[in-house]
Amino acid sequence: MADVVWIFNFKRARYTGDSNTTLIKDPCFSKNEKKMVHARIQSPSSILTYKQCPRKYFFQYIMKMPTGKNIHLVRGGIVHKVLELFFQMQGEDLAESFDVTIECLRKRINALFVEEWNARREDVSSLGMPEEQIQFYFEETSMMISQYIEHFIQRLQKAMIKKGISHNAAFDLLKPKTEQHLLSEEHGVQGFIDAIEHIDGKVALMDYKTSKKSYITEEYRLQLGIYALLYKEKTGENAHKVGIHYLTNGRILLDVDQNLVDHAKEEVKAVHNATKSKEIKDYPQNITPLCKWKTGQCDFYEYCFKQKQIAGYSSPASSSPPASSSPDSSLS
Numbered sequence: 644m645a646d647v648v649w650i651f652n653f654k655r656a657r658y659t660g661d662s663n664t665t666l667i668k669d670p671c672f673s674k675n676e677k678k679m680v681h682a683r684i685q686s687p688s689s690i691l692t693y694k695q696c697p698r699k700y701f702f703q704y705i706m707k708m709p710t711g712k713n714i715h716l717v718r719g720g721i722v723h724k725v726l727e728l729f730f731q732m733q734g735e736d737l738a739e740s741f742d743v744t745i746e747c748l749r750k751r752i753n754a755l756f757v758e759e760w761n762a763r764r765e766d767v768s769s770l771g772m773p774e775e776q777i778q779f780y781f782e783e784t785s786m787m788i789s790q791y792i793e794h795f796i797q798r799l800q801k802a803m804i805k806k807g808i809s810h811n812a813a814f815d816l817l818k819p820k821t822e823q824h825l826l827s828e829e830h831g832v833q834g835f836i837d838a839i840e841h842i843d844g845k846v847a848l849m850d851y852k853t854s855k856k857s858y859i860t861e862e863y864r865l866q867l868g869i870y871a872l873l874y875k876e877k878t879g880e881n882a883h884k885v886g887i888h889y890l891t892n893g894r895i896l897l898d899v900d901q902n903l904v905d906h907a908k909e910e911v912k913a914v915h916n917a918t919k920s921k922e923i924k925d926y927p928q929n930i931t932p933l934c935k936w937k938t939g940q941c942d943f944y945e946y947c948f949k950q951k952q953i954a955g956y957s958s959p960a961s962s963s964p965p966a967s968s969s970p971d972s973s974l975s
């Protein structure tokens with residue numbers, strides 16, 4: 644099975660998404676004119692899934708089996724949408740008075756949150772949680788949004804003082820580009836960057852998280868490294884910083900250096916190499932507390948430990964199920 648396809652012109656011949664694409668060898672073009680495209684496009688999520696458990700990657704990305712929703716995913720989607728809509732506003736849309744403006748910013752972001760929550764009400768209800776639990780998550784998320792806007796207002800005030808500019812100009816300065824899709828054909832990886840900030844000629848790539856962490860985990864560092872790699876591929880320029888904005892605990896930034904980008908390249912390449920096969924036996928289970936925890940389980944737990952069969956496959960013998968523990972919802 645061919646796992647890569649050689650193409651001679653990115654603009655005319657592009658990745659087809661078919662992992663069985665035949666190798667194209669065109670004698671009219673020299674080797675240098677040919678570029679390699681990976682048969683499968685990875686993403687930070689697929690790479691982190693493989694690193695968490697190759698068997699999970701197999702179910703999700705090779706077999707393309709559906710995954711369930713959970714409250715962390717649903718509310719992550721709501722929060723991202725709210726911030727995207729919030730930053731569609733321009734500095735010129737703000738009131739003349741700074742005091743009025745900050746009240747309007749608070750009101751506007753909270754109104755957007757309530758609107759988005761109501762729009763996703765069906766998704767939330769489909770999770771089957773008791774009404775009190777839904778109310779808890781509504782209030783907790785509303786609190787995160789409020790913390791976000793207070794933090795943004797502080798940054799706005801600092802920018803006004805430091806640069807001697809109006810709140811309208813400060814808003815335009817701090818306003819990021821949101822939900823940018825970037826793809827690297829060379830490395831076979833893509834991602835959506837939540838926010839790209841351009842401040843004083845410096846670029847920061849930010850990811851929003853609803854997790855209550857206040858440090859950058861190895862997984863997040865890899866995700867940010869992939870964003871730095873994608874940005875460099877797209878623009879030819881290095882971003883200066885990457886970071887996580889924890890809605891509850893604020894921003895943590897990292898410098899973009901060669902180590903960060905090289906590490907991301909190596910990890911992307913390693914996952915491409917490890918995922919050429921379509922055979923379940925090549926994707927071992929990694930049994931950890933993320934298989935099953937007190938309040939839930941991995942989407943594929945029944946296939947791993949309860950003899951549930953996948954059509955067309957005889958699953959390898961099940962291992963012993965793991966002991967229950969608390970989940971790590973760090974990807975939310």
Ligand code: SF4
Nearest residue numbers: 696699928934941947
């Ligand atoms: S249940 Fe555990 S071993 Fe099975 S796919 Fe999920 S994480 Fe991997």
